[in-house]
Amino acid sequence: MHEFSIAQQIVDVVFRTAQENEAQLIERVVVVIGELTLLSEEQVRFWLQEFFSHKPISREACVEIIVQPALIRCSHCGFEGAPPCPGPEAHFLLPILACPRCGQSGVTIKEGRECLVKKITVKK
């Protein structure tokens, strides 16, 4: 049910933003989910559409989800790129992040952990 609470937070942001902008209708919501959040894109979409369908302002909203691929940087050798093989189990196991070049574990995650509302299109 992790996706449920994430979707709830996203919906809060969307409604707050719509209100601040005196929107009459929310047309499109673009959400970015990092690969390393281990969130299910389908689940998030499902809950967003579920929440949006209950309010007239967002009933027609089109939900777009962008999955942000992971990007890591190694502080030992300077490698920057995708983490080693997340594999099909990535949604169940937290990937152990070691540098694919030098094998050290001191890598920094630069991208892939975010979950945010990127864009909201409204009609006033």
Ligand SMILES: [Zn+2]
């Ligand atoms: Zn390295």
